[in-house]
Amino acid sequence: MAIKxxxxxxxxxxxxxxxxxxxxxxxxxxxxHSTILLPPGMKSYEVVERILAERExxxxxxxxxxxxxxxxxxxxxxxxxxxxxxxxxxxxxxxxMAVRPELAAEMGFDVGFGPGTTPEEVVAFxxxxxxxxxxxxxxxxGEKRDxxxxxxxxxxxxxxxxxxxxxxxxxxAWVADKTSPGLERARIRxxxxxxxxxxxxxxxxxxxxYCDELVVQHYxxxxxxxxxxxxxxxxxxxxGQYPNQEGLPRxxxxxxxxxxxxIQYGTGCPLMDIMHIKTCxxxxxxxxxxxxxSGGARIEGLLGGYLTHTEDGTLLTWENLRLIKNFLDPNxxxxxxxxxxxxxxxxxxxxxxxxxxxxxxxxxxxxxxAGMDPARITVDGVEAIRWAAHYDLPFDVVTNEELSxxxxxxxxxxxxxxxxxxxxxxxxxxxxxxxxxxxxxxxQGQMKDNYIDYNAAKILALRQIIDAPxxxxxxxxxLTHTEDRVQSSVTTALHASLAxxxxxxxxxxxxxxEAYAGGPIAAASRVDTLRATYEAFRFFGSAGIQPxxxxxxxxxxxxxxxxxxLTVVANSGSFVQSLYRGLLGGPEEGAYPGRVGKxxxxxxxxxRNV
Amino acid sequence: xxxxxFAGTAKNTGKTTAxxxxxxxxxxxxxxxxxxxIGYDGEVFDHLxxxxxxxxxxxxxxxxxxxxxxxxxxTASYKILRDLPLYNALGQLSLSEIVSPGRxxxxxxxxxxxxxxxxxxxxxxxxxxxxxxxAFGRLGPLVGVDGLIMATGAARNPDINDLVExxxxxxxxxxxxxxxxxxxxxxxxxISLALRDGRRKRFKSTSLLSESLVTKIARAVPTAxxxxxxxxxxxxxxxxxxxxxxxxxxxxxxxxxxxxxxLLSGNYRDIGxxxxxxxxxxxxxxxxxxxxxxxxxxxxxxxxWLKNSFxxxxxxCDILKQALAEVSGxxxxxVKDTQQNYYLDxxxxxxxxx
Numbered sequence: 001m002a003i004k005x006x007x008x009x010x011x012x013x014x015x016x017x018x019x020x021x022x023x024x025x026x027x028x029x030x031x032x033h034s035t036i037l038l039p040p041g042m043k044s045y046e047v048v049e050r051i052l053a054e055r056e057x058x059x060x061x062x063x064x065x066x067x068x069x070x071x072x073x074x075x076x077x078x079x080x081x082x083x084x085x086x087x088x089x090x091x092x093x094x095x096x097m098a099v100r101p102e103l104a105a106e107m108g109f110d111v112g113f114g115p116g117t118t119p120e121e122v123v124a125f126x127x128x129x130x131x132x133x134x135x136x137x138x139x140x141x142g143e144k145r146d147x148x149x150x151x152x153x154x155x156x157x158x159x160x161x162x163x164x165x166x167x168x169x170x171x172x173a174w175v176a177d178k179t180s181p182g183l184e185r186a187r188i189r190x191x192x193x194x195x196x197x198x199x200x201x202x203x204x205x206x207x208x209x210y211c212d213e214l215v216v217q218h219y220x221x222x223x224x225x226x227x228x229x230x231x232x233x234x235x236x237x238x239x240g241q242y243p244n245q246e247g248l249p250r251x252x253x254x255x256x257x258x259x260x261x262x263i264q265y266g267t268g269c270p271l272m273d274i275m276h277i278k279t280c281x282x283x284x285x286x287x288x289x290x291x292x293x294s295g296g297a298r299i300e301g302l303l304g305g306y307l308t309h310t311e312d313g314t315l316l317t318w319e320n321l322r323l324i325k326n327f328l329d330p331n332x333x334x335x336x337x338x339x340x341x342x343x344x345x346x347x348x349x350x351x352x353x354x355x356x357x358x359x360x361x362x363x364x365x366x367x368x369x370a371g372m373d374p375a376r377i378t379v380d381g382v383e384a385i386r387w388a389a390h391y392d393l394p395f396d397v398v399t400n401e402e403l404s405x406x407x408x409x410x411x412x413x414x415x416x417x418x419x420x421x422x423x424x425x426x427x428x429x430x431x432x433x434x435x436x437x438x439x440x441x442x443x444q445g446q447m448k449d450n451y452i453d454y455n456a457a458k459i460l461a462l463r464q465i466i467d468a469p470x471x472x473x474x475x476x477x478x479l480t481h482t483e484d485r486v487q488s489s490v491t492t493a494l495h496a497s498l499a500x501x502x503x504x505x506x507x508x509x510x511x512x513x514e515a516y517a518g519g520p521i522a523a524a525s526r527v528d529t530l531r532a533t534y535e536a537f538r539f540f541g542s543a544g545i546q547p548x549x550x551x552x553x554x555x556x557x558x559x560x561x562x563x564x565x566l567t568v569v570a571n572s573g574s575f576v577q578s579l580y581r582g583l584l585g586g587p588e589e590g591a592y593p594g595r596v597g598k599x600x601x602x603x604x605x606x607x608r609n610v
Numbered sequence: 611x612x613x614x615x616f617a618g619t620a621k622n623t624g625k626t627t628a629x630x631x632x633x634x635x636x637x638x639x640x641x642x643x644x645x646x647x648i649g650y651d652g653e654v655f656d657h658l659x660x661x662x663x664x665x666x667x668x669x670x671x672x673x674x675x676x677x678x679x680x681x682x683x684x685t686a687s688y689k690i691l692r693d694l695p696l697y698n699a700l701g702q703l704s705l706s707e708i709v710s711p712g713r714x715x716x717x718x719x720x721x722x723x724x725x726x727x728x729x730x731x732x733x734x735x736x737x738x739x740x741x742x743x744x745a746f747g748r749l750g751p752l753v754g755v756d757g758l759i760m761a762t763g764a765a766r767n768p769d770i771n772d773l774v775e776x777x778x779x780x781x782x783x784x785x786x787x788x789x790x791x792x793x794x795x796x797x798x799x800x801i802s803l804a805l806r807d808g809r810r811k812r813f814k815s816t817s818l819l820s821e822s823l824v825t826k827i828a829r830a831v832p833t834a835x836x837x838x839x840x841x842x843x844x845x846x847x848x849x850x851x852x853x854x855x856x857x858x859x860x861x862x863x864x865x866x867x868x869x870x871x872x873l874l875s876g877n878y879r880d881i882g883x884x885x886x887x888x889x890x891x892x893x894x895x896x897x898x899x900x901x902x903x904x905x906x907x908x909x910x911x912x913x914x915w916l917k918n919s920f921x922x923x924x925x926x927c928d929i930l931k932q933a934l935a936e937v938s939g940x941x942x943x944x945v946k947d948t949q950q951n952y953y954l955d956x957x958x959x960x961x962x963x964x
Contacts, residue, residue: 045844045875049819071658072621072876075746078720079874082750083842084817085799087721103657104699105677106650106745108720112699 003031003127008059010037011047013077020095021063027119033126044077048084059126061093062109071107078108095122144331144357145260145286147505148394148428152467153419157559160465163566164420171421171575175382179604180597181210181300182380186345186387193318193353211301218303228309231271236306239271239327258537259499260333260506263526264475264514266291269308270320274327279523283530287333287357289508290324292316297341298371298596302350316347321354333357338384339398340370342597345383352391358430359388359395364414367579368591369401374579375610376597382421389427396430396471403478405439405590408458409561414584416562417575419468430469430505433458435495436478439590446554451480451491452498456547457554459502464559472499473508481515485528488512492529493536500537501544509533611644611733612956614759614904615752617744619780619878622765624909624945626651627664629743631907631945632759635953635964637669641739644732646675646718648725648752649745650700652684653715659913659920665713666743672708673735675728677701677717686712694731696724705731716743722751729754739956749870756959757902758784762934763909764925774933777906779882781938783869784903786885789896793836794865801827801841803834817841817871821850828854831862838865840898845877848884860892868899905941905952905961906934 010025012018018040025035036054038047051057062077064070074094081087094104095113104112113122124131155161185207192203208216217223224230263280265273265288277288293313296302306323307315314320321336328334335358336351338344344361351359363381367374388395397418399411412433419429435455441447446454455472462470477495481488489512499507511521512528569578578584585591601610614632618625629645636643645668650657652666668674668686677700681688687710696703698720705728708714719725725742732740742755752758760780767773789795793804801813801823811830815823818839824847831837843866852859866872872881888895908930914923927944935942941961943952951964 043844045817045819045842045847048817048842049815052815052817052819072746075748076874076876079748079750080817080842082722083871083874084819085841087750088723098658100657101699102650102653102717105717105720106657108648108745108748108751109699110697110720 003129005032005034006058006126007034007054007056008036008061008126009051009054009057010035011042011060011062012038012040013042013044013047013062013064013074014040016040017065018063021061024061024119024122027123028126031123031127033123044073044080047077048080048086051081051086051090052084057090059091059093061095061122063095065096065098071103074109075107082108093122093125144333146394147260147358147430147469147471151469153423154467155465156467157465157563159563160416160566161420163563163570164416166570167417167566167575168421168424170573171378171382171417172424174574174576175379177604178379178610179602180376180379180600181602182342182376182597183345183383185210185301185343186349186383189346190349190353193349207301212299214299215301215303224303224307225309227311228307228315231306231308235271236323239274259496259504260286261496261530261533262287262289262333262335262473262506262508263530264289264291264508264510266293266313267521268293268311268314270306270314270323271308273314273324276521276523276526277324277328277332280526280530281329281332283527284534285332285530287335287506288328289335290314290316290321290337292337294340294370297343300342302343302346316343316350318350318354321350321356325355335360335396338395340366340372340377342372342376342380344377344380345387348384348387348391348393352387352393356393359384359393360398361385361388361395362397362399362414362418364411364418364579364584365398365401367593368406368585369404371594371596373595373598373600374576374593376600377594378576378579379601380597381418382425385418385422385425385427389422389425394428394430395422396432396473398432398474399434400474401585401591402434402436402438402440404585406585407440407561407589408433408438409558410565410585410589412458412462412558412562413565413569416465416566417569419466430471431462431466432471432473433462434474434478435472435476435499437480450548451495452545453547453551454554455495455498456502456551457558459504460551460555461558461562464555465562469505471506471508472504475508475510475514477510478515481510481512485512485525488515489528489532493532496533497536497540498545501540611729611737611740612757612954612959613729613740613742613755614757614954615742615744615755616759616761616907617747617749617752618766619747619760619762619776620766621658621746622656622909622911622913623761623763624907624911625744625761626666627909627945628759628761628907628943629741630664630666632952632954633666633668633672633741635951636739636741639953641956642671642673642737644673644675644735644737644740645714645716645743646725646728646732646740647716647743647745648718648720648748649743650717651715651743651745652713661913661920661922666716667711668708668714669711670708673732673737674706674708674714674716675703675718675731676706676715678704680715680717681706683715684713686710686714691735694727696727703728705735707735718742719751722753725751726754739954747876749873753868753870753899753901755901757904759905759907759961760903761907761909763930764912764923765909768912768923768925770925770930770933773930774937775882776878777934778937779878779885780873781903781940782882782885783872784901785939786866786869786895786897786900788900789865789898791836794838794863794896795898796836796838798838799840802838803827803830804836804838805830805833806835807833815841818843818847818851821847824850824854827851831855832858834862836863836865839871840867841871842874843872843881844875845872845880845884848872849880852884852887857891859888863894863896864888866895866897868897869901902959903940904954905943906938907943907945908934
C-alpha cells in the first residue's frame with residue numbers, strides 16, 4: 001500500500017545547531033514527504049507564526065540539546081502551539097541527546113526521540129509503520145539467525161577427513177555397548193518431560209536411582225546444598241514489573257554485516273540473570289550463554305525448583321531454565337552449555353525442551369580441562385550429540401583446553417573429531433577457536449608483536465580445513481583483559497573487530513570486569529563491552545584489519561600439526577586412550593585427564609560396571 | 611466538581627509538593643479526589659537535574675488518570691476503570707482507582723482538549739475535587755479549570771526583589787477584570803478592532819506574533835475603541851505595541867482571552883510594564899474568561915549549577931513569604947509551614963484555612 005505523503009515542519013529551536021534535522025529531512029524527502037526546515041535562531045513565537053502561515057502541516061519535529069532552562073523553552077513552545085489553536089491538528093515530536101520519553105511527556109510533546117535515534121525510525125513513525133528488516137540491519141532484533149546455515153561441512157583437507165573417519169569410527173564402535181548414569185537420567189528426563197510429569201511418581205524413583213545422595217535428599221526431603229535457597233513466589237512475581245524492552249535505551253543498529261554477539265550470564269540468581277540479559281539485549285546482544293556452576297557438574301543428577309545461590313554460575317534446573325526463557329526476547333539466541341560434567345546428555349535434553357537454540361559439547365576439553373574421566377565423558381558426549389541432533393540444536397565445540405596450556409593444533413584436532421562425530425550423528429557443530437593470549441602463546445611468543453596474526457591464523461587454518469561456521473570465544477580476548485574497565489573494553493572491541501574482519505559468524509564477549517570481578521559482575525560493565533564493540537564496528541565499517549604474512553605461515557603450521565596429531569590418534573586406535581595418554585594434550589602442556597565419573601560406565605546388556 | 615490546576619512559574623517551583631499538600635488535606639476530609647497531570651511527576655529523580663523529586667502518595671479511593679505504562683512504576687495498587695482514547699509520549703492513558711495506598715507516577719493528558727476529556731472522565735467517576743499537576747511553566751492546557759494555584763520561588767528567580775516584581779505582574783494579570791460590553795465579549799477567533807464608527811477591522815492572525823503585525827494594529831488604534839487579541843501575546847510585542855500606540859490608547863480597551871495568554875511567553879517583565887503603562891494612561895485591560903487565582907505556593911529551593919552538577923540551594927523562605935504577602939491578595943502558602951492548614955473548599959471554590 002502506498003504511504004500517504006506528509007508535510008513536516010522541522011524546527012531547530014537552537015541558536016546554531018540543525019545537523020540532526022538536516023539528516024532527518026533528507027530521509028523524509030527520500031521517502032517522498034514534503035519538509036520545511038526552519039533556520040536556527042528563531043524565537044518560539046516566530047516559529048508559531050510560521051506554522052500558522054503554512055497549511056497542512058501534520059508533524060512538527062523540534063530539535064534542541066537540553067539544558068536546565070531549555071526544558072522550559074521547549075515546554076513554552078508547546079504552550080504557544082496550544083494557545084494559537086494549533087495543537088489538535090498536529091503531532092509534536094522532540095529529539096535531542098538528552099531526550100527521553102519521560103522528558104517528552106513532561107514538556108507536553110507527543111513523542112520523544114532520544115540519542116541513537118536513526119532517521120529511519122523517524123520516517124517510520126511519521127509513516128505510521130514499524131521499521132523494515134532492511135532498515136533495522138542484519139542480525140538485529142527482527143531476526144534470529146541459524147549460525148550453521150549455508151555451510152556444507154565439506155573438507156578442504158582430505159587427509160584430515162580420512163583420519164577423522166577412522167577416529168570417529170572407533171568412537172562409535174567403542175561406545176556402542178556402553179551406557180552411564182548420565183545417559184540413563186537423560187532418557188528418563190526426556191520421558192518425564194514428554195509426559196509432563198516432571199520428576200514425580202515412577203519417573204522420580206527411576207531417576208533418583210541414578211543420582212548422588214545430595215540429589216536424592218533434595219527430592220526426598222527438600223534439602224538444598226549450602227549457600228542455596230529457593231526463590232520466593234513474590235520475588236518471581238516482581239519480575240513482571242520489569243519494564244519492557246521498549247523502555248530501555250537501544251543501541252543504534254548499524255546496517256552492516258557483523259557477527260552475532262553473545263554474552264555470558266550466570267550470576268547464580270536467575271532473577272539477576274534476567275536483569276542482565278534484558279540489559280544486554282537492549283544494548284545490542286544477539287545471544288546469551290547460560291553458565292552453570294562448575295561444582296554442580298560433578299554431581300550425578302540435577303536439582304529441581306527455582307533455585308538461587310551465592311556462587312558463580314546459575315543452577316541448571318528445569319524451572320530456572322523455563323523462567324529465563326520466558327523473559328528472553330523471542331529473537332535472542334539462547335545457548336545452554338553441556339560441555340563438561342556428569343549431566344551433559346540430560347542438560348541437552350533440558351536445553352532442547354526448554355527452547356534453547358544452541359548447546360555446547362566437547363569431550364576433549366571436558367576431560368583435559370574440566371576434570372572429567374575420558375571414558376565416561378566420551379560415552380556421555382556421544383549421547384549428548386545424539387540429543388542435540390534430536391532437538392536440532394547446533395552446538396559449538398569450544399577449545400578451552402588452550403587455556404590450560406594445550407597447544408592450539410591439539411585443541412583443533414579434538415574440535416575436528418567432535419565436529420566429525422556430529423556429522424555422523426546428524427548434528428551440526430560450530431567451531432569455537434579461542435581468541436586468547438594462551439599460555440602456549442605466551443611461551444612461544446606468537447603475540448609479542450600483535451594480537452592479530454595468530455588469531456587470524458586460526459581462522460585461516462580452520463577455513464582451509466573445513467567449510468563450517470566459526471564462533472570465536474570464549475570470551476574473545478581472554479587473558480588480554482585487566483582490571484582496567486577501559487582497557488578491557490578496548491581489547492574486547494578490537495578482538496571483535498578482528499573477528500568481524502575475518503568474517504566469522506558469531507563471537508562471545510565478556511563484560512569489562514569479568515576477568516577480575518572477584519564477585520558479581522556489574523550490569524554496567526556488560527554495557528561497557530557491548531558499546532565498545534558496536535563503536536568499533538562503526539569505526540571500521542566495511543574496512544578490515546590486515547594481518548601480516550606471518551598469519552598465513554602460522555595457519556599452514558597449524559594445519560600440518562593438526563594432521564600430525566590426528567594421524568597419531570588414528571593410529572592409536574582409541575580416542576579415549578588418546579585422551580588418557582595425553583595425545584590431545586598432556587601434563588607437559590598443563591592438561592590432565594580427569595577422574596570425575598571414573599568407573600561409572602555400565603554395560604548396556606548386563607548393567608554391570610565396565 | 612471543583613477542578614484546580616497547579617501551575618508553576620518555572621520547573622522546580624513546588625507544584626507537585628503543593629499537589630501533595632492539598633491531596634493530603636482532601637484525604638483527611640474524605641473527599642473523592644481525582645488526580646492527573648500534564649507533565650511527568652512522581653518519579654524518583656529529575657530527568658534534567660538528577661536531583662531527587664517529591665513522590666506522589668495516593669490513598670485508597672483516589673482516582674487517577676495516567677499513562678498505563680506508568681501504573682507499575684509506583685507502589686500503589688490500582689484497578690483500571692477504563693482505558694481512555696488519549697495518548698501521550700508514554701502511551702495510552704487510563705482512568706484507574708487506587709485500591710491500596712502507595713506512590714504513583716502521573717503522566718496525563720498533554721493538551722487542553724485531552725485534559726477536558728480526562729476531566730469529563732473524573733466527573734463521570736463522581737469526583738468532588740480534581741487536582742491537575744502542572745509541568746514546567748506550562749499554562750496552555752489549564753484554561754478550562756475552575757481555579758489555579760501558582761507555585762513560584764527561587765527556581766524562577768533566586769533574587770527575591772526580582773521574584774516579587776514578577777509575582778506582582780502575575781497577580782496583576784490574574785486580577786484583570788472580566789470583559790462585559792458586547793464589543794469586549796465579541797466572539798471572534800482572530801485579532802479584531804471595534805472601530806468608533808461601529809465597523810469592525812479584522813486581521814487574519816489569532817496571536818500577536820510579529821513586529822509587522824504590531825505595526826499594522828498600531829496604525830488602526832487611533833480609530834478603534836476596543837482591541838481584541840484572542841491568542842498569545844508575547845511580552846516584548848505587547849511592549850512594542852504600547853511604544854507605538856502610546857497616549858492614543860487613552861480611553862480604549864484591550865481584551866485578551868484569558869490570563870494565560872499573557873503569561874505563556876514567560877516574559878513577565880514586559881507584560882507587567884506594558885499593562886501598567888496601558889492602564890496608567892487611562893486605558894482599560896480586561897479578559898473574556900477569568901481564571902481565579904486561588905493561592906500562591908512558595909518554594910525557597912532552586913537547583914544550583916556548581917562544578918558540573920546540580921546542587922540543592924535555598925533562599926530565605928520567611929523573607930520571601932513576607933515580601934509576597936505584601937503584594938498578594940490571595941493566600942501565600944509555605945507548604946512546609948505546619949502552623950496553618952490550608953485546604954480546597956469544593957463548595958465555596960476557594961482555598962481556606964482549616
